[in-house]
Amino acid sequence: MNRRKFISLSGIAGITYLYPQALTGAGLFQPANEDFIVTVNGAIGINQLGVTLAHEHIITDFAGAEKNLIPIYTDNEAIRKLLPYLLELKKTGVSSIVECTPAYIGRNVILLKALSLASGLHMVTNTGYYAAVGHKYLPKHAFIERAEQIAQRWLSEWQNGIDGTGIRPGFIKLGVDAGPLKEIEKKMIRAAAITHAGSGLKIFIHTGDAAAAREEAAILVKEGIGHEAMIWVHAQNDVSGDTQIELAKKGCWISLDGVNEQASSLDKYTGFITRMKREGLLHRLLISHDDGFSVEKAGNLSVFNPYQNGNTYPYSSLFTKLKSALLQKGITQQEFDNIITKNPAEALKIKICKAAKG
Numbered sequence: 001m002n003r004r005k006f007i008s009l010s011g012i013a014g015i016t017y018l019y020p021q022a023l024t025g026a027g028l029f030q031p032a033n034e035d036f037i038v039t040v041n042g043a044i045g046i047n048q049l050g051v052t053l054a055h056e057h058i059i060t061d062f063a064g065a066e067k068n069l070i071p072i073y074t075d076n077e078a079i080r081k082l083l084p085y086l087l088e089l090k091k092t093g094v095s096s097i098v099e100c101t102p103a104y105i106g107r108n109v110i111l112l113k114a115l116s117l118a119s120g121l122h123m124v125t126n127t128g129y130y131a132a133v134g135h136k137y138l139p140k141h142a143f144i145e146r147a148e149q150i151a152q153r154w155l156s157e158w159q160n161g162i163d164g165t166g167i168r169p170g171f172i173k174l175g176v177d178a179g180p181l182k183e184i185e186k187k188m189i190r191a192a193a194i195t196h197a198g199s200g201l202k203i204f205i206h207t208g209d210a211a212a213a214r215e216e217a218a219i220l221v222k223e224g225i226g227h228e229a230m231i232w233v234h235a236q237n238d239v240s241g242d243t244q245i246e247l248a249k250k251g252c253w254i255s256l257d258g259v260n261e262q263a264s265s266l267d268k269y270t271g272f273i274t275r276m277k278r279e280g281l282l283h284r285l286l287i288s289h290d291d292g293f294s295v296e297k298a299g300n301l302s303v304f305n306p307y308q309n310g311n312t313y314p315y316s317s318l319f320t321k322l323k324s325a326l327l328q329k330g331i332t333q334q335e336f337d338n339i340i341t342k343n344p345a346e347a348l349k350i351k352i353c354k355a356a357k358g
């Protein structure tokens with residue numbers, strides 16, 4: 001019997017989308033009538049995500065779109081470099097990483113799957129394009145095609161898997177510079193709206209400033225997409241924090257994802273987060289480091305350089321530094337646990353609304 005499932009489209013009433021066949025893999029959770037999250041190993045239940053770093057990178061290649069069409073390193077080289085960090089993370093209680101490297105900046109889903117299986121960490125990858133940094137990371141077709149055509153490419157990754165791997169995206173990742181948004185950035189947001197409507201995938205947007213974030217939210221609403229589908233990536237760029245509060249009240253997710261070990265950073269983040277608490281908005285908050293490695297070639301050797309965005313050791317300051325600073329300022333252990341466990345699961349959650357036999 002051919003069972004088919006349909007998922008709901010958050011923000012768009014009355015439309016259903018055909019649930020992809022064979023979404024599960026590696027013997028993991030088979031969604032029945034439950035909401036789910038899509039990892040590189042297939043779908044899992046939202047309670048399986050556990051402690052999650054909501055915005056990190058494994059390997060990025062900053063050469064520019066279509067410069068290196070295949071990775072300039074071998075997966076074995078990357079695994080040798082990265083796996084020790086991931087095994088350590090797993091030991092400290094982290095269960096999942098949301099890997100935010102888009103296509104054309106080094107997304108390598110085969111590597112993510114290998115690292116996920118070797119480390120025991122869930123990893124979630126993405127579809128979508130990154131239009132920030134002066135469009136350096138957009139492929140040629142992004143300039144030519146309409147939003148509907150671009151969305152079709154992203155939906156194809158959702159339906160069929162990425163580049164023939166069978167590995168599916170668990171969210172949409174975009175990037176835009178500071179506002180006012182340029183036409184091509186707006187087109188990417190409209191393409192994301194169409195993709196969300198056809199898949200339920202949430203929309204993570206790397207955003208230059210508060211003005212850009214407001215514009216993104218307005219475009220999504222105009223396209224019929226609810227605020228809860230938008231994750232404002234790098235909301236810390238809103239220095240006053242006022243727009244964080246404004247958009248969180250509307251339902252947007254606020255991703256404060258540049259946590260590092262410097263005292264000035266810890267002060268800034270505790271300030272933002274305690275304000276979110278006073279406003280009753282901690283349930284809209286994501287925190288992470290935006291750590292990772294960029295790859296370069298040095299002769300025949302692949303060199304993986306840590307970003308070192310204020311962190312001497314990647315992926316850890318949230319637990320070794322920020323947590324105690326937050327607890328001292330009145331954030332409770334339960335609230336901290338919710339921010340790093342419940343919130344990422346809610347942000348990534350894809351809803352099933354009904355199942356039908358066909």
Ligand SMILES: [Zn+2]
Pocket residue numbers: 055056057100290
């Ligand atoms: Zn990032």
